[in-house]
Amino acid sequence: MSDTSKEFCMYETAWCPGCGNFGIIKCLKQALEELNKDPHEVLLMAGIGQAAKTPQYLKTNSFSGLHGRSLPAAIAAKIANNNLTIVVNTGEGDSYGEGGNHFIHNIRRNVDISHFVHDNQVYGLTKGQASPTSSEGFVTGVQTEGSMNTPFNPLMMAIAAGAGFVARSFSGDPVQLVELMKKAILYKGYALVDILQPCVTFNKINTFAYYKKRVYHLDESYDPHDKMAAIQKALEFGDKIPTGIIYQEQKQTFYDKNKVLSTAIPLCEQKLDPSLLEKYSQEFI
Amino acid sequence: MSDTSKEFCMYETAWCPGCGNFGIIKCLKQALEELNKDPHEVLLMAGIGQAAKTPQYLKTNSFSGLHGRSLPAAIAAKIANNNLTIVVNTGEGDSYGEGGNHFIHNIRRNVDISHFVHDNQVYGLTKGQASPTSSEGFVTGVQTEGSMNTPFNPLMMAIAAGAGFVARSFSGDPVQLVELMKKAILYKGYALVDILQPCVTFNKINTFAYYKKRVYHLDESYDPHDKMAAIQKALEFGDKIPTGIIYQEQKQTFYDKNKVLSTAIPLCEQKLDPSLLEKYSQEFI
């Protein structure tokens, strides 16, 4: 039986009413459908967290791995089968906290996947501890005196690590978010979209209204190809929060560089030339 | 018995003749002695690797932990006893590869330790694989077609993560290196010195001559307090490699912010007020 519908049906979710995740998953569905993706060739991947439940809620292929480990699994799945469209949807704790090492090093690999980080500046699933992006002074049951660490700046870190597509959006801005998602998916290489997402239950500071008041679109005159300008924008996070493509640069991808992948046949379907085994054996004789 | 000598005696090493590590350890010894540090109050810490053998070779307190895990152990030791001068000497594979997540997040904590990364752009102890800082095209037994990843830029990453003291030096420039080490140790907060270090055995590209030709001192006119200028300098790594303090900013340290540490008594010597136990019990009655 083969289902030829191009619709990404939605299942019932376990999110709180009013959660920013609803906006994001709707945009994701729309972006994939507008790109005319066949659900059979899409693979949604995630770690663990509230955001990380996203892949479970759309009718397509899904991989719900370990907390913090979505990227290594995702880039390897893409290497194994270049025909898959791979999108990672997961939380900022998952992406930048537990998964921080994979974040900085997978940017360096530049495999062609999209990474949509639902950034609610809090650990949602574990009920409200500070996340890497929590602002200084953010009070929680663990950070009883307020978070004391310098907040993690995802855009700066991504640019510093060498990412070629770095964007920010807001779950309450569906028109822009769909656009950015589509561009990220079409971009050849690793594409990051950090998506500001209110958590109505555990983050009473960075609310919908908070973001709404602060976000603004980068205007036409802004050139995302100018790295120093991009860095300046990436550093801007306070009363004003720029959204849109912060930085873009075309770079060689993992596929471009790795000779094993230079054929049109995806790795998972490549067959070993049996004569090679004889040849390799001979080398030991 | 108590040894009142202020000399950091050196033990026999297991490094290759000509290795850049010799230059670094000499400077470290000199820096500590010029700062008039008592060897009993210095704690050298490391992970695992060639560079990571450094703490074993000076007569002082030493902690040789796990590969990649020097920073969490180091910041916690400092939190436990603020009277210790804690210096981490370890490799760039250890610091930025296996230990990458601790690198970015401990910068955010800003505990007052110095982190001297012996950056030979190769995995020395495991006999010559690419490290995070290896240049593109670097050929090894594993990277048989040359390293394909965008090199990790330690200075950019440190600035992006919010470090307040970011410097680069070269093992072949002892005058500058001793100076920078002293400043890093005196700096209140997390201080990074990325030290270019030839590995004569496994890195035939980034040799002594290679670095010698390229490094130059940032001149008097350079203002390390200007973040955008610092970023520009941090991005410069090619025919010319700037050395010196790339970025400096005074920030509140972990000690400044954490109320538990606001007393003069180091944490490890603080005693619990026994009446608190009764009080906490009462809360359950």
Add this chain to the structure above:
Amino acid sequence: MYNILLGGAAGQGVDTTGTILEKLLKQAGYQIFSMKDVMSRVRGGHNFTLIRFGPEKIDSHSYKLDGIVAFNEETIEVHKKQLKPGGFILCDASFAAEGKNITKIAMNEMAKTIGNPKVVGSIAIGAILKSFGETLEHIETVYKHAVKSEYLDQNLQAVKQGFDSVKKHHEHKDGAYAKWMLLTGNQAISLGAIAAGLKFYSAYPMSPSTSIMEYLAGKMTEAGIVVEQAEDEIAAINMAIGASFAGAKAMTGTSGGGFSLMVEALGLSGIAEIPIVVANIQRPGPATGLPTRTEQSDLNFMISASQGEFPRMVIAVKNHEDAFYQTIRAFNMAEKYQIPVMLLSDQYLADSSAVVEPFDFAKIKVYQAPEPIFEGEYLRYKLTKDGISPRLIPGTKRGFVAADSDEHDEAGKIIECAEMRIKQVDKRFLKLKKLAMEIQEPEFIGSDTYDTLLIGWGSTYGPIKEAVQYLNNTSGKKFAALLFGDVYPLPTKLLAEKVKAAKNIVNVEQNATGQLARLIRETTSITCTASILKYDGRQISGEEIIAAVLKEVAK
């Protein structure tokens, strides 16, 4: 003894209502054992709290109910079968359910009138108090600590309205527990850690361990404890090791998945001989598994985790009181033997509340390592008769202190020499000889003559105890049980003695493969003849054990 269930969707306040109610019942003098069953989501789904209370000692939960308080209709659907004859259901007037045991109150409407839809739980609390013959005597004291002051009046009003809207069903019974402590397993561990001299706690959030970090974080400034949320569990344990090396007593806590990431550093603690306490609050695996539920399936993992071989100790906590005292003991053993000591608890104990006798702080002995005596150079890894090398903290003027994850000589320098390697391995294992003398035998309970010996460990302590008492009183056969707390090294004296008389040896475990039974056989060759295993994420109850035992023994 009564047993009531409060049920509803996540977000409906089941948890808070239960917590307040159990406090009120304790103030009335009752023993309490209350258990939480929570789904891994923040809203929706179906959660419930079981509160068992009465004037006598209560060791565990039960699934047989005297009453159901239903905040949604699903609760009635799912649980009505558990109701004992004469049991009641309390729900909102708007619910469809019908039956003579159903009491409906217009809770939702009342709450609206009071001006706060969230006080529904307090209305229910009032109704429960009345039903069981309690007064409103303690409501002000309890609510003062439980709700924000601006909502206090609304809640008190709600309790009173609830109280007035039902009839008394039962008479108050006199219990002697009003001055005892009511706390959860994780709170008991936290308090134990403070009492043991904890100075540094680092962890990464993970259910069901997070409440330890939260409790400690609430006390940190006052108690002088640095509580640090790590970037990941690897950092958490390496921080704890670093702090401990520098002289601050340190602990980390997590659940199985986080412990998986701590495995390498466990070996660092082992070879570098740096004391550390690691609490694993178990939940069902593998991997993410059932994040908010309970299981005892990390035992085999914990006793063999990390490459290579080194001495360690694993203590399973049996109940709330034990959790407190064993945590102190864990710190003491870690300090004395300079080894990693692991505490094994589980979601069941972590989140359930029980009433325990106030801790006697005067009696607690915190181990204080003697100041090292030495001449000449200080040797961190000195070969000694008992394998314990006197430990110096770095920073004194007395000598230089080394820690090394490589094999090393007495001074702590890397070596490759075969002889020193053997000596250091032997030295480390020698510590187990002395430690063996401090190992605690399992608790033996039940009849002195018995055919069937049950064997359990950790949190099944309460359910097994209840089952054995009941079986001995009613079944006509005789039963006993050995209940292990120390599981590694495994104490074997009492075991060897007690299995002799047993015709049946039945291990009761909250896992699928019978992990303690395997460990027992590995250590002693003793084979359990039957197993009662539960691995659906819900804690086995006394009555389930009774049924399973009767089935096993009958067959």
Add this chain to the structure above:
Amino acid sequence: MYNILLGGAAGQGVDTTGTILEKLLKQAGYQIFSMKDVMSRVRGGHNFTLIRFGPEKIDSHSYKLDGIVAFNEETIEVHKKQLKPGGFILCDASFAAEGKNITKIAMNEMAKTIGNPKVVGSIAIGAILKSFGETLEHIETVYKHAVKSEYLDQNLQAVKQGFDSVKKHHEHKDGAYAKWMLLTGNQAISLGAIAAGLKFYSAYPMSPSTSIMEYLAGKMTEAGIVVEQAEDEIAAINMAIGASFAGAKAMTGTSGGGFSLMVEALGLSGIAEIPIVVANIQRPGPATGLPTRTEQSDLNFMISASQGEFPRMVIAVKNHEDAFYQTIRAFNMAEKYQIPVMLLSDQYLADSSAVVEPFDFAKIKVYQAPEPIFEGEYLRYKLTKDGISPRLIPGTKRGFVAADSDEHDEAGKIIECAEMRIKQVDKRFLKLKKLAMEIQEPEFIGSDTYDTLLIGWGSTYGPIKEAVQYLNNTSGKKFAALLFGDVYPLPTKLLAEKVKAAKNIVNVEQNATGQLARLIRETTSITCTASILKYDGRQISGEEIIAAVLKEVAK
């Protein structure tokens, strides 16, 4: 059979010289077993290679020497006691050592004259060839592959000069092995992986596993394998799992410390039922331990690693030939049962070279999972009779594929329901039933009647075999041995049968706690009566086992 030792400091070319010499000896028709003993440093210290060769089958190394080639004076000092009567020492003319068994050549001077101080090793090679009655026939072919072309002539000249500078001591013996393969244990694993259809290998460098990655990296473009150096071991295994999920056969390799970091993901492979092969090339722990040495101390760890419970398989490789075939089998078992399969090897096998019969690629069966047959919605975790759910690869048009680390229903969606939880746990464990029928019993060797049964696993295969043969031939007593390859699930049939006749059961293990003995007792209640344990980082030899056995049996 001869046994020679080449010794010197790191950086003096001991390793290279040994590698060339063993190739030349194999070309001459000999069997070879050569072992490396290396310090964890790049320069200095003391390293040696042992090369055992002869016309008969050789199963392992020996520490009794027919000859020593000393590149530094320390080598003579350290090893001269191992020399058999009549054995020789070859060293530079400048060395101080004296004795009638010492042959000195002015190697250093000759090398200087040739114009390359590094050819000292080749001079020694020439001298060895002459001593043992060999010719220079193969030197050009072998050197052509071993040194850069610009140094070829210098080296050949060196060999010839060495050849001419000594006298013949022994006569050439005819061996039949010139056309067999000479390779290391890690090369055998690598070749096995390629033969099994490996498409993706991700790892982080760690001795002694790195040479697997290096071998594969040398073939990647030609063989179509992506070899990716990961940022850490956590990434390495999660990459392998991701690649495998998407349909590329995947493997990762490491040593114990790296495996410690892979533990959590092992459970992901277990619950998500994603096939994966993990090779752990063991070295002595705990923690960093002795990085370049050998041990068998991760067995208990590997069989219980990761929170929760799930089926897995652990295969210990016994020798070089076995390493090849078992690697293929590991992939096949992983694919068929959709489980993690772990290969356990160690530094001893990894770095030692042996001569094996050329692999018969025609005979190899690579398991090909059948295309899933289903109607309606595809269910990744369908409950089936044998527990194996037909596996679809994502990206076909046939259905949607889910992988889930949470407990899930048949479709792969998160669940919390007790019934489905039990069903999925049972389904996963059900796979072990079928798998049990494919488990390989240990190899039984020795006398059919015996008093003493030795028990070993993995790389002690060769040494134990040698010991048993020797003991049966010379001691007047009768011995047998069971040599395990499959260790988990543990095969018990032959064991149960063979222990019956044994008065003594002696486990021989390269660890301090007797890990296999514990596993045997855990599984069968059978208790070993004595143990021979070695944990100094050096592989036990046949002669050491003989001595220990005679001591054990005598007492």
